[in-house]
Every structure is written in C-alpha cells, then in structure tokens.
Amino acid sequence: xxxxxxxxxxxxxxxxxxxxxxxxxxxxxxxxxxxxxxxxxxxxxxxxxxxxxxxxxxxxxxxxxxxxxxxxxxxxxxxxxxxxxxxxxxxxxxxxxxxxxxxxxxxxxxxxxxxxxxxxxxxxxxxxxxxxxxxxxxxxxxxxxxxxxxxxxxxxxxxxxxxxxxxxxxxxxxxxxxxxxxxxxxxxxxxxxxxxxxxxxxxxxxxxxxxxxxxxxxxxxxxxxxxxxxxxxxxxxxxxxxxxxxxxxxxxxxxxxxxxxxxxxxxxxxxxxxxxxxxxxxxxxxxxxxxxxxxxxxxxxxxxxxxxxxxxxxxxxxxxxxxxxxxxxxxxxx
Amino acid sequence: xxxxxxxxxxxxxxxxxxxxxxxxxxxxxxxxxxxxxxxxxxxxxxxxxxxxxxxxxxxxxxxxxxxxxxxxxxxxxxxxxxxxxxxxxxxxxxxxxxxxxxxxxxxxxxxxxxxxxxxxxxxxxxxxxxxxxxxxxxxxxxxxxxxxxxxxxxxxxxxxxxxxxxxxxxxxxxxxxxxxxxxxxxxxxxxxxxxxxxxxxxxxxxxxxxxxxxxxxxxxxxxxxxxxxxxxxxxxxxxxxxxxxxxxxxxxxxxxxxxxxxxxxxxxxxxxxxxxxxxxxxxxxxxxxxxxxxxxxxxxxxxxxxxxxxxxxxxxxxxxxxxxxxxxxxxxxxxxxxxxxxxxxxxxxxxxxxxxxxxxxxxxxxxxxxxxxxxxxxxxxxxxxxxxxxxxxxxxxxxxxxxxxxxxxxxxxxxxxxxxxxxxxxxxxxxxxxxxxxxxxxxxxxxxxxxxxxxxxxxx
Numbered sequence: 001x002x003x004x005x006x007x008x009x010x011x012x013x014x015x016x017x018x019x020x021x022x023x024x025x026x027x028x029x030x031x032x033x034x035x036x037x038x039x040x041x042x043x044x045x046x047x048x049x050x051x052x053x054x055x056x057x058x059x060x061x062x063x064x065x066x067x068x069x070x071x072x073x074x075x076x077x078x079x080x081x082x083x084x085x086x087x088x089x090x091x092x093x094x095x096x097x098x099x100x101x102x103x104x105x106x107x108x109x110x111x112x113x114x115x116x117x118x119x120x121x122x123x124x125x126x127x128x129x130x131x132x133x134x135x136x137x138x139x140x141x142x143x144x145x146x147x148x149x150x151x152x153x154x155x156x157x158x159x160x161x162x163x164x165x166x167x168x169x170x171x172x173x174x175x176x177x178x179x180x181x182x183x184x185x186x187x188x189x190x191x192x193x194x195x196x197x198x199x200x201x202x203x204x205x206x207x208x209x210x211x212x213x214x215x216x217x218x219x220x221x222x223x224x225x226x227x228x229x230x231x232x233x234x235x236x237x238x239x240x241x242x243x244x245x246x247x248x249x250x251x252x253x254x255x256x257x258x259x260x261x262x263x264x265x266x267x268x269x270x271x272x273x274x275x276x277x278x279x280x281x282x283x284x285x286x287x288x289x290x291x292x293x294x295x296x297x298x299x300x301x302x303x304x305x306x307x308x309x310x311x312x313x314x315x316x317x318x319x320x321x322x323x324x325x326x327x328x329x330x331x332x333x334x
Numbered sequence: 335x336x337x338x339x340x341x342x343x344x345x346x347x348x349x350x351x352x353x354x355x356x357x358x359x360x361x362x363x364x365x366x367x368x369x370x371x372x373x374x375x376x377x378x379x380x381x382x383x384x385x386x387x388x389x390x391x392x393x394x395x396x397x398x399x400x401x402x403x404x405x406x407x408x409x410x411x412x413x414x415x416x417x418x419x420x421x422x423x424x425x426x427x428x429x430x431x432x433x434x435x436x437x438x439x440x441x442x443x444x445x446x447x448x449x450x451x452x453x454x455x456x457x458x459x460x461x462x463x464x465x466x467x468x469x470x471x472x473x474x475x476x477x478x479x480x481x482x483x484x485x486x487x488x489x490x491x492x493x494x495x496x497x498x499x500x501x502x503x504x505x506x507x508x509x510x511x512x513x514x515x516x517x518x519x520x521x522x523x524x525x526x527x528x529x530x531x532x533x534x535x536x537x538x539x540x541x542x543x544x545x546x547x548x549x550x551x552x553x554x555x556x557x558x559x560x561x562x563x564x565x566x567x568x569x570x571x572x573x574x575x576x577x578x579x580x581x582x583x584x585x586x587x588x589x590x591x592x593x594x595x596x597x598x599x600x601x602x603x604x605x606x607x608x609x610x611x612x613x614x615x616x617x618x619x620x621x622x623x624x625x626x627x628x629x630x631x632x633x634x635x636x637x638x639x640x641x642x643x644x645x646x647x648x649x650x651x652x653x654x655x656x657x658x659x660x661x662x663x664x665x666x667x668x669x670x671x672x673x674x675x676x677x678x679x680x681x682x683x684x685x686x687x688x689x690x691x692x693x694x695x696x697x698x699x700x701x702x703x704x705x706x707x708x709x710x711x712x713x714x715x716x717x718x719x720x721x722x723x724x725x726x727x728x729x730x731x732x733x734x735x736x737x738x739x740x741x742x743x744x745x746x747x748x749x750x751x752x753x754x755x756x757x758x759x760x761x762x763x764x765x766x767x768x769x770x771x772x773x774x775x776x777x778x779x780x781x782x783x784x785x786x787x788x789x790x791x792x793x794x
Contacts, residue, residue: 052448055403059444062410063436069413070433073425073500080414080421081733087415088743091408092750098404099754102397106761117754145422145498146734293426294496296503301430308437315445322453 005299006292009071010281012305016067018270020060022173022263027054029174031097031122032167033193034115041329042186043115049181049327051101056316058094071298074145075281075291081147082140083132083154090128096121123167130166134159134208137273138215142285158211165204169266172197176246176259183326194250194258201262202243205269209236212276216284219276228275235272239265341732343740344416347747349714353707354751355409358402360706363477363523364530365395366443366470368557369450373466377459383553390550390770391534394762396451401758403444405751416740420721420731427493427501427509428483435479443472474523481522485515488713488723489583501722513583517576518713524569525709528669529702531561535672536699537766539692546686550770555695556685559676566670573666574629580716581630581638584723587716589641590652591659592626593619596640601626609652614642616656650718658711665705672698 027050037043050057068076080087100118104111135154142148175197178190213220223232242264249257277283281291292298338346369391376384410432413421421429449457449465457465492508493501503509538555541548581588588594593609593616594601603625607616627636641649672694679685717723721731 052452055400055447056441056444058403058407059436059440062407062440063433065410065414066429066432066436069410069421069425070429073422073429076414076425076429077418077422077733080411081418081735084415084735084739084743087411088746091411092746094407095404095750095754098407099400099758102400103758103761106397106764146418148734151736151739293429294500294502296506297426297430300503300506301433304434304437308441312437312441312445316441319445319448322449322456 010288013067016063023057025170026173026177028122028126029170031118032171034119052323072291078142078147086128086132090125093121093125126170127163130163131159134162139283168200172201176262180255180259239268340735340737344732347744355405360526360529363473363526366473370467370470418733427503431483439472439476481519482510485518486512489514517579520572521576528565531558532702534558535695539695542692548771562673566673585639586644590650590655593656594640600624600635609656650716655716658708662705662708665701
C-alpha cells in the first residue's frame with residue numbers, strides 16, 4: 001500500500017508544499033515585517049537578504065500547484081474552484097511583492113509605493129494561504145468530480161484564524177531569518193520581532209490545534225483515541241521542545257538556532273496536518289487513491305523527479321551557499 | 335458583466351492573462367541567450383564593451399523576468415480555478431509535461447538567476463558564465479515543455495480515454511512529439527529570438543541616432559541586425575512549414591486564416607477581406623488568384639477545403655484569425671525588410687551612419703511582441719471551439735463558477751496587470767534611455783569617456 005505510486009506522489013507533493021512553506025515563508029515574513037522597520041537603508045538591507053533566493057523559493061509553489069495538476073488532477077480541479085477567492089487574492093498579492101524586488105530599485109520618488117507593494121503583497125498572499133489551508137482542513141464538498149459547495153464556504157472563523165496564524169508564523173520565520181542574516185540595527189529589531197511573533201505563533205498554533213480536531217470526527221479520533229493518540233502526542237511535545245530552543249536561543253544571542261527552531265516548528269505543524277489528513281487528499285471527499293492520475297502519468301513524472309529533485313536541491317543549496325553569511329549594507333547589484 | 339456568462343468571462347480572463355504573460359517569456363527566452371552570448375564574448379575577447387552590454391541588458395532582463403515569473407504563476411493556477419473540467423480530463427496527459435517544465439526549467443532559471451544577477455564577485459567569472467548559461471538553457475527547456483503541451487492540445491495523439499472521461503497517456507513519446515510540436519517549437523523559439531533582436535536593435539538604433547560614436551550602441555545594433563538577418567528568413571521558412579502542417583492536421587483553421595468558405599478549385603490569396611461567419615462569405619475580398627494554392631499546397635492548382643466543408647458548430651471564428659494571421663505575416667516581412675536593409679548598409683560600410691535605418695529599427699522595436707501575440711491569437715482562436723482539438727469542447731471545459739466571481743477576478747487582473755506591468759514597462763523604457771556607454775554607474779564600468787551629451791537622468 002505504501003509503495004503505491006499515488007502514495008509516493010502524495011509524499012512528494014507534501015514535500016514540495018513543505019519546502020515552499022519554509023522557504024517562501026521566511027521571505028514573505030521579511031515582507032510582513034517591512035512596515036515595522038523604518039528607514040530606507042534598513043529596508044534595503046532586509047530586502048537584500050532574500051533578493052538572490054526568493055525566486056527559487058517561490059518556484060516550489062509552482063511545483064506544488066503544477067504537481068497537483070499532474071498527479072492528482074481531480075484534487076486540483078476541485079480545490080481550485082472551491083478556494084477561488086483566496087487563490088486569486090494570493091496570486092495578486094504575489095504579483096505585487098514579486099515585482100517590488102526589481103521595481104523598488106528603479107525609482108526614487110516611487111520607492112515608498114513599492115515598499116508598500118512588497119509589504120501589502122506579502123501580507124495578502126500569506127493571509128490568503130492561511131485561509132486556504134483552513135478551508136481545506138474544514139473540508140470541501142464534491143459531487144460528480146466537481147466542486148459542489150458555495151462560493152463563500154471557505155470563509156469561516158476557523159479559516160480566518162488559520163490565516164492569522166500563518167501571518168504571525170511567517171513573520172516569525174522572517175524575524176529569525178533576519179537575526180541570522182543581518183547585523184546592527186536590523187538585527188536588534190529582528191530579535192525583538194522574533195520574541196513577539198514567537199509567542200504569538202505558539203498561542204495561535206495552540207488555538208488552531210485545539211480547534212482542528214472538532215472539524216471532523218476522523219481528526220478527533222486520530223488525536224484523542226488510542227492507539228494513534230500515543231504517536232500523535234509526540235507532535236505537540238516536540239513543538240514545545242522547539243519553542244524552548246527558540247526562546248533560549250534568542251536569549252543567549254545565538255544567530256542560527258532561532259531560525260532553525262522556527263523551521264522545525266513549521267515542519268511539526270505540517271506533520272500535524274498530515275496526521276489529521278491521512279489518507280485524505282481533499283477532506284472529506286477524496287482520498288489520495290481517488291484523486292490520483294493513472295499510473296502511466298504517475299510513473300512518467302516520477303522517473304524525472306527522482307533524477308531532477310536531488311539536482312534541484314543540490315544547486316539550490318549551492319545558491320544559498322554562495323550567498324552565505326551576513327548581508328552588509330550596500331551589497332547587491334543595484 | 336455586460337450580460338456575459340461565466341464561460342465567456344473565463345475565456346476573456348484566460349485570453350487576457352495569457353496574452354500579457356506571453357510578452358515576457360518571448361522577451362526573456364531571447365534575452366537570456368543574448369546575455370549568455372555577451373558574457374561569453376566578454377570572457378573570450380576580453381573587450382570591455384561586451385561586459386558593459388551584459389550589465390546593461392542584465393538589469394533589463396531582471397525587470398522583465400520578474401514580471402514573467404509572477405504572471406506565469408497566475409497561469410499555472412488558472413487551469414484549476416477557471417478550467418477545472420479541462421484540468422480533470424486533460425491533467426493526466428498534460429500535467430506531467432508541465433511538471434517537467436517546473437522541474438527542468440523553472441528551478442534551473444530561478445536557482446541560477448540569483449547567482450547571475452548578484453554573484454559575479456562571489457563566484458568568479460567562469461562560474462558566473464555557467465550560471466548565465468543555465469538561465470538561458472532553462473528558458474529553452476521551458477519553451478520545449480510548454481510548446482509540447484500546447485501542441486498536444488492542437489494535435490493530440492498517444493492517448494486513450496478512461497471511463498471517467500479522462501485522457502490517459504498510452505505512449506509518452508507520441509504525446510510529447512505530437513505532429514505539430516516540432517513546427518511550433520521552432521516557430522516560437524525563432525519568434526523569441528526575433529523579438530529580442532528587434533528590441534536590442536531598437537535600443538541600439540535609438541542611441542545611434544543620438545550619438546553614432548556610442549560604442550555600446552554600435553555593438554548591440556550590429557549584433558541585433560546580424561541576428562535579424564539570420565532569423566527573419568528562417569522564420570518565414572518555418573512559418574511556411576508550420577502552415578503546411580496545420581493544413582494537414584487542422585484544415586478548418588487554415589480555411590479560417592484564409593477567409594476561405596467554398597470548395598471551388600484553386601485558392602486565391604486574399605490581401606483584404608472581412609469574413610462573415612453567419613453569411614459564410616468573405617466580403618470586400620481583394621485577391622490574387624492562385625497564390626493561395628501556391629503558398630498552402632506548393633502547387634499552382636492545389637485545392638484546400640473551405641469552411642463550408644465543416645459543420646458550423648466545429649468552425650473557428652474566421653474574422654479574428656483572418657486578421658491576426660495577416661498582421662503576423664505582414665510584420666514578418668517588415669522584419670525581413672529591415673534585415674535586408676541593414677545588410678545593405680553594412681555592405682556599404684554605413685551601418686552606423688544611416689539615421690533613417692536607425693529610426694526604422696527603433697520603430698520596429700515592438701513588432702516582435704505584436705507578431706507573437708497575433709500568432710498566438712491565430713493558433714489559439716483557430717483551435718476553437720475545442721480546448722483539446724476535436725475531442726473536448728471549450729464549452730465543456732470550464733469550472734462550475736458563477737459569473738460574478740469570474741467577473742470580479744477578471745477586473746482585478748485587468749487593473750493589476752495594467753498598473754503593475756505598465757509601470758514595469760515604463761521602468762524598462764527608462765533603462766533603455768540610458769546609453770550603455772555613459773548611463774551606468776561609474777564603479778561598474780570604470781572611468782567613462784567624455785560624453786558629448788549628459789547621461790539621461792535615471793531616477794524619477
């Protein structure tokens with residue numbers, strides 16, 4: 001069962017989405033924190049920490065969406081119309097922040113506008129992703145291979161909460177990233193942000209986690225009934241451990257530890273969602289097997305993925321290594 | 335909105351977003367290759383002018399590439415949001431091809447873009463050259479896969495259909511290398527190279543009019559005109575071959591391109607006309623007898639099927655295709671004319687001393703973009719009324735959406751695209767306005783020569 005192509009692909013898509021969340025998460029987070037840092041030079045510095053890598057980070061979103069289209073076309077064809085408004089909002093947000101990376105340097109008078117486009121676009125895109133996640137957890141109503149719900153089904157108090165949680169969570173990733181990548185004023189500001197968003201993230205994760213099991217009977221059983229509960233309990237325990245690591249790291253003035261702890265928290269939350277979802281692809285309507293494309297499609301793309309994904313990871317790692325270390329003022333080609 | 339239903343709005347949205355998007359890849363495919371050539375020349379010859387041109391076009395590339403990326407992300411999600419039935423049914427065949435585009439092209443471009451833009455000091459000249467080449471290769475891989483997808487939608491083969499009505503891949507080689515794929519790929523890549531050559535030539539020409547001693551402008555103008563001279567005739571040849579292929583596989587499209595309704599002997603070439611789908615006739619036709627047969631079938635008396643030969647519900651709308659096709663072809667011949675003119679000027683040793691030629695080149699700057707859009711309109715509207723030619727109708731492909739939802743998103747896209755990308759194009763023009771010799775930061779290029787003119791003010 002576990003070696004079936006559809007399950008391998010579910011794992012690969014999950015990996016792509018997780019890679020997206022933690023990679024684009026920190027550069028979106030930098031955008032979210034943008035308005036709270038004053039001064040052009042500080043903002044230039046913040047942007048230059050992510051400028052060489054943001055595009056690669058965002059490509060994981062294309063792989064997540066494109067991969068879903070390729071190997072789970074039915075899931076793609078039902079999730080996208082169901083989450084129409086948040087998806088469109090996310091795309092528009094990503095347009096504004098994406099072009100800001102270049103446009104910001106092409107004007108002096110209009111620079112503040114692109115500061116706002118970067119910050120506003122990052123916030124809208126993040127909030128929309130969080131809302132979309134919440135709406136997916138709530139469930140999507142499907143009949144006859146098509147979305148059969150209403151146009152505002154995605155909008156609930158729960159999805160608003162997940163949107164807020166992601167906003168604060170990405171801000172935490174962005175803050176700890178800046179702690180690692182900068183020095184001086186920005187570094188000190190970022191440490192403050194990391195404390196604030198760290199506490200906020202934990203509170204919101206707690207709220208979302210307590211609310212999630214009551215969205216579906218299956219989630220409830222997974223988390224609170226034996227024998228699965230014995231394993232599930234590990235997730236919150238590990239989150240607590242990472243949180244402790246985050247705050248002690250901040251207190252001791254470590255540069256890398258807070259960022260790595262924040263990443264670990266995100267990975268654990270992602271595992272938590274997986275624990276709830278399995279074996280659904282689109283709860284409560286489609287399982288992984290239901291949604292999968294024919295084996296001929298799955299195997300064709302898998303052959304290339306097995307070769308290409310390690311290569312991608314290798315040169316992505318290389319690109320990060322090229323730009324390793326602290327970013328100093330005035331760096332960048334602009 | 336305007337009494338349109340959800341499917342009309344979804345079509346309008348797709349046409350709008352894809353037409354906007356295609357501009358950027360058409361430019362970045364050609365420009366990425368140009369940058370690789372410039373960087374290679376800089377390393378090989380050691381002449382400073384190539385490095386200066388690389389830095390000049392690199393900045394423009396970065397602005398255009400950013401717009402291409404964000405408008406492309408919209409495309410990758412639009413299949414699901416607006417065309418979910420198509421996604422469900424065609425996903426098993428075209429999804430993996432698009433998956434390969436992401437894996438082999440997008441990551442390559444994005445991964446090495448940062449090194450190309452920011453990393454020369456950090457990695458050294460050779461690795462930087464490698465990164466630049468990888469970005470260029472990535473854009474070509476991207477063209478390969480996306481043209482394969484589009485071609486399969488035009489000339490599908492290698493598939494079966496399962497009980498859910500999904501297309502199932504049976505033979506991947508047949509799917510990828512479907513009958514129209516090689517023609518389309520060559521035609522599109524040449525179009526991208528032409529588009530870039532025209533833009534580079536326009537910028538070079540513009541600066542030569544101002545200062546014919548501008549070394550950077552001379553070099554870029556010369557390179558662009560060489561490129562034009564090679565690709566413009568090749569493109570006309572490729573277009574002709576593509577036309578023969580279309581006649582074989584999509585005869586209704588060719589009939590619409592020609593405004594040809596009847597089956598009655600040798601086909602004339604219509605220079606002008608207004609096809610009327612309802613009355614099944616092309617009004618006000620200005621025609622050259624037999625020339626249509628000669629071009630389409632390479633025979634003086636060859637016959638082609640008229641639109642009346644196809645059921646009315648299976649015909650594409652003729653008027654749009656008739657005119658978009660003519661715009662594309664006319665621009666193609668203008669490009670050839672410019673190429674020949676520049677070759678003549680070069681032969682006479684006056685390439686840098688013909689202001690009229692430089693002005694003409696500047697005027698032709700946007701011609702590639704217009705031709706690319708006109709070409710895509712011809713081929714995509716010509717595929718109607720199907721999304722997968724002959725197999726899946728457009729009217730059966732769309733999402734179960736309500737008109738207000740699609741109308742709202744359409745308006746949002748229009749407002750955002752025009753304001754954001756309009757601003758981007760404005761910034762590009764401001765970069766074009768800088769001379770490659772005098773308009774850069776001093777630290778980038780070392781001491782500049784004494785300029786006869788002041789550098790153009792660069793910041794607003």
